[in-house]
Each structure stands twice: as C-alpha cells, then as structure tokens.
Amino acid sequence: MDTKICTVCGITKPLACFYKQAGCKDGHRPECKECKNLRGKDQQRRRYYQRKYGLSESIVADMVSKGCYVCGSHDHLHIDHNHDTGKVRGCLCVRCNHALGLMRDNPLLIRKLADYVEVADA
Numbered sequence: 001m002d003t004k005i006c007t008v009c010g011i012t013k014p015l016a017c018f019y020k021q022a023g024c025k026d027g028h029r030p031e032c033k034e035c036k037n038l039r040g041k042d043q044q045r046r047r048y049y050q051r052k053y054g055l056s057e058s059i060v061a062d063m064v065s066k067g068c069y070v071c072g073s074h075d076h077l078h079i080d081h082n083h084d085t086g087k088v089r090g091c092l093c094v095r096c097n098h099a100l101g102l103m104r105d106n107p108l109l110i111r112k113l114a115d116y117v118e119v120a121d122a
Contacts, residue, residue, distance in 0.1 A: 004028060008035035049079050053088050068093035 002015045007030040018028035019036060029036065046060045055063075060079070067074045069090040076094040081087060083105070092100065103109045 002026075006030075006032040006035055008032070008039070053079060053081065053086070055079070055088065063091040066091065068096050070096040 003012050004015055004018055004026065005012050006018075009032065011032070013032050015026070015028055017032045017034070019033055020027055021029045024030065031039070042064075046057045046064075049055050049060045050057055063079065064074075064077050068077065069080075069092060071093060073093040073095075077091050078094060078097045080089045080092045080097055080100065082089060100110075103113065
C-alpha cells in the first residue's frame, strides 16, 4: 500500500487519507484530509471574525496562536467581546468563555467566586 507523509501533521498515512490533485507529483494533495478539513474550518472562522468584528485575518491568527487568555488552552477558541459595546477583549476557550458568561461578565462576582474557592479550600 502506498503511503505519504502529511506536510501539516507529519504523520505517514495511506494515500486514501489524502485528497487527489492532478497537479501534484504523486496525484495527491500534500496535506492529509483531516488537516485540510481542520485548516478550512479555521479559515472560515477567521473570515467570520473579520466580517463580524472588523479584525484582519492576521490579528485573528495572532490571537488564536496565543491560546486562551485565561487558561492557555488552544482547543475550541472563541473571540471574546463585550456584548454592550461590541469591543473585542481577546481569545477564550469555550470553557472560560462559558464561565465568563455564567458570571454575567461581572468582575465583582468573579472576584467573589475566587475568594470563596480560596477560603473554602483553606
């Protein structure tokens, strides 16, 4: 069985894991289907943020590359914004974004919750 190394993830996979492309030397794209599909979703997301928030693709890519502002995760990232002003604050993972929403974006509630956890666990 013929195999090929994906140029994105670096994993050797069967040719069936690569889309066909006539212009390529072996007749298949350089990145595997999984990496191609993930990259396509990232590009769609960046274009959406550009339309919705006026952010350039490079700014969004920079924000995403840094990961979640709170926990550092790079999984399931969202652009966080103030719902009243529309101003972009940064990038949060889905968990931190949900936690912020559940606390109603209220710094006082968030501080009180942190104090509670520190005192209750002492």
